[in-house]
Amino acid sequence: MKSEKDDRRVKYTKMVLKESFIKLLSHKDISQITIKEICEDADINRATFYAHYSDQYDLMRKIENELFENVSVYIEEYTRNEANLDRVEMVEKIFVYLKQNAQLCRLFLGERGDMEFQKRIMTFIYEKNIDELMNAEGVSKETAEYIYAFTITGCLGAIQKWLDDGMKKSPRFMSEMLVKLAGGLPEVFVK
Amino acid sequence: MKSEKDDRRVKYTKMVLKESFIKLLSHKDISQITIKEICEDADINRATFYAHYSDQYDLMRKIENELFENVSVYIEEYTRNEANLDRVEMVEKIFVYLKQNAQLCRLFLGERGDMEFQKRIMTFIYEKNIDELMNAEGVSKETAEYIYAFTITGCLGAIQKWLDDGMKKSPRFMSEMLVKLAGGLPEVFVK
DNA sequence: AAAAATAATCAACATAATGTTTATTATAAT
DNA sequence: ATTATAATAAACATTATGTTGATTATTTTT
Structure with missing residues (x-):
């Protein structure tokens, strides 16, 4: 690779x-x-x-795999760093990366890109950030899996809209929104 | 067409x-x-x-357009009907349709399908069902648009998982879950 | 710096799919 | 039954594909 x-x-x-x-x-x-x-x-x-x-x-x-590898290294750098970023800060960094690699990301993460790859990389990013994976009480395992699928592709859709809109909103804005949405979803079921 | x-x-x-x-x-x-x-x-x-x-x-x-047209007609039949279905029942019917057209839907709505088409048809279905579009208070127009994008693709992801899993869960189960998820999302922001 | 190793080029080739055309046959609509 | 239209068959030029072997250029090793 x-x-x-x-x-x-x-x-x-x-x-x-x-x-x-x-x-x-x-x-x-x-x-x-x-x-x-x-x-x-x-x-x-x-x-x-x-x-x-x-x-x-x-x-x-091959290009997809390289992009995946680069994102992976990028995340690792911040993870093993002394920086000790919280979740919102970490996801914010992802958006900074997307903006720095706008041309490539637009092509490969956009609507015309390969969705199999997109889910793969979104799943990877998600799992690097959300550790307490699906532990909301009162939600069955099967439901949790659907919420998971919903969240992965939901985030992808939001990212695509952001790329399409010329990345106008700040990485911070996007990060806070997505962390809130992804985190809030299981609770929708509990209450 | x-x-x-x-x-x-x-x-x-x-x-x-x-x-x-x-x-x-x-x-x-x-x-x-x-x-x-x-x-x-x-x-x-x-x-x-x-x-x-x-x-x-x-x-x-051409096949995509036909599928779109067929779904459209299918929805219309239930809408202008005397049946007067509520939202959960209506979405349930969508899943019945997907199951009845499993082979085609698997190909065209699956991961290897054309995402541009998939968003188009999901948006159409969504707008036929959710009328009080994005009216949650305390949410900016821009945020609402991102929640909308998140929801559309999130539903798509859940449907893809359902198709991949052999459509084991009932249309009713899927409908109740998605209606709850889609409806609950804006509230995540308010509270 | 010379020798050995390796990569890129060039030209040629067979193969296969593409897109178009024209005359002919078959089928449907009137 | 007549007319209109669609499908077929065969031929054709064009283009991309994939592969090969000999030659040239570059890099690495000694």
């Missing part, structure tokens, strides 16, 4: 292929993007593309 | 093309499905395919 051990030529090749793919992806759907086109834009021989990726979708998955 | 005015030959052609496409779609991703393949399975000449659709994605969109 990491290209740490790649020599410089390989690093360069992968880098420009990814850049060209992302450039094309921001103009049209992945189904309309050809390998030929990516290679021409990147000025990389098509045979070289096949040495690294099997097709556009393989390339996309 | 309706094939009411099509002659019998056209109806047949469109029908078998859709059937074959859906059959293929339940085995592999749309990006791996070729027009040639659809036509061979349907035993329809490829030139005829092009007379009706531009490509697989066009065919998919």
Whole structure:
């Protein structure tokens, strides 16, 4: 997953292929993007593309995995840090990250992105932040699982709206809102 | 959008093309499905395919629009009916519909479906059921919009889990849960 | 700095899907 | 029965795909 051990030529090749793919992806759907086109834009021989990726979708998955890895490292940095952030502060940092990587996040977390990936990364983030997972009393295990599913995708929808709206509201605003919503959901059932 | 005015030959052609496409779609991703393949399975000449659709994605969109239309008609029937269903009963009917059209709904509302379509249809259903849209006091318009986005996608996530779990829980169970969750969300902010 | 290892390029190739056209056949509507 | 329309069949040029082998360029190792 990491290209740490790649020599410089390989690093360069992968880098420009990814850049060209992302450039094309921001103009049209992945189904309309050809390998030929990516290679021409990147000025990389098509045979070289096949040495690294099997097709556009393989390339996309590799980029997804990198994004996941980067988010993971980013979160770890704040977690093992002396910073000792509370939950709202931690989620706020996530939104700062999304804003710093706006182009990529818009493409991969937006409506046209791969929802399987989106749920995967949202679940990861959620579990890093909410430890007392589903312990509200008076809620059955099955109901709790549905609330969980509701929350994961609900947060995703809010993030998508934020990205679509040009990230106008502050990370702090978004964080406080989502923490309140996600935390308040199980209580809706108890009362 | 309706094939009411099509002659019998056209109806047949469109029908078998859709059937074959859906059959293929339940085995592999749309990006791996070729027009040639659809036509061979349907035993329809490829030139005829092009007379009706531009490509697989066009065919998919047409099926999406039909599903939307069918859901719309289904809801209307219960709405203008003398039945006078309350909200929980109405949402329950939606789940009955999903179950009756399980194969199609699994494909088009599932994780691998088109999220743009999914939000579109979820928004439509939501607005048919929740009339007192976002009127909780003490919540800003902007916050209300985010709660709305959260709710739409949250419901989608719950439905996807239900479809993935083989629709074991009853429509009644799902309806009561979602109505409670969706209705309770704004209150999380007030208190 | 030279040698060895590895990556990228180039050109060529077979294969397959695409999109279009034209004449012909089959079916439906009037 | 006549007319209109749809589907078929066959052919075609075009394009992308995936693979190969020889050559060139770059990096790493000694």
